[in-house]
Amino acid sequence: MNEKKNWALKGVFYECCRVEDGHCALWFGRDLPRACANMATYQITEGHIQNVDMKGVVVMQHQEGMGPKVADMAKGVAEGAAYISDNVNDEQRGVLEPFLKTALGIRPWKKALGIKVVKIDIQEENGTYHITMPFGEQKMSLTVGGDNKNPMRLENPRSPIFSNVRFCNTETWRFYDYGKNLEFHNTSGVIADFVF
Numbered sequence: 001m002n003e004k005k006n007w008a009l010k011g012v013f014y015e016c017c018r019v020e021d022g023h024c025a026l027w028f029g030r031d032l033p034r035a036c037a038n039m040a041t042y043q044i045t046e047g048h049i050q051n052v053d054m055k056g057v058v059v060m061q062h063q064e065g066m067g068p069k070v071a072d073m074a075k076g077v078a079e080g081a082a083y084i085s086d087n088v089n090d091e092q093r094g095v096l097e098p099f100l101k102t103a104l105g106i107r108p109w110k111k112a113l114g115i116k117v118v119k120i121d122i123q124e125e126n127g128t129y130h131i132t133m134p135f136g137e138q139k140m141s142l143t144v145g146g147d148n149k150n151p152m153r154l155e156n157p158r159s160p161i162f163s164n165v166r167f168c169n170t171e172t173w174r175f176y177d178y179g180k181n182l183e184f185h186n187t188s189g190v191i192a193d194f195v196f
Contacts, residue, residue, distance in 0.1 A: 009047035009196040015040040016138050016170035019188040029158055032068040039138055039173050041131050049095040058085035058120045062175045080109035083133050085120040113178045135177035140168040140189045165192040
């Protein structure tokens with residue numbers, strides 16, 4: 001959150017983690033039983049960093065060592081890696097890469113594994129979102145409420161940057177880079193709007 005706050009971004013946030021028994025306790029201000037890992041995608045629909053337009057850029061992040069206590073989150077996460085969509089230009093990349101290590105991660109990485117430019121694809125069909133890139137994927141389906149129509153939502157989330165938070169079942173998420181080979185099924189997930 002440096003750069004004299006010369007940035008503003010809006011878009012859609014897709015997150016999944018390895019919590020398998022219900023939804024992630026951190027969304028409810030509760031501690032986790034153990035440190036967690038996640039994969040998050042930021043689909044930027046409008047905004048800028050240092051007056052450079054970021055519309056249309058997509059960022060995926062993998063982070064490990066989140067929590068386990070809510071209070072630990074302010075201290076950062078153990079490590080993170082980021083992937084920028086290949087439609088990024090040199091000017092955008094020049095301001096985005098340093099920003100990823102600070103503000104967009106919401107919490108800083110203690111160890112940065114790396115940042116790569118890759119093809120990122122987001123597909124949606126009947127409430128199921130499939131996000132792929134060469135080193136991982138997220139496949140998430142909105143959890144429908146009791147009316148069998150509208151997604152279950154979290155009102156008044158703890159973080160003011162998120163709104164319209166909708167719960168998902170993450171059918172699959174995988175990450176295989178930097179010597180890691182992680183694969184999870186039927187875990188916690190959310191899709192939300194974000195405004196930084």
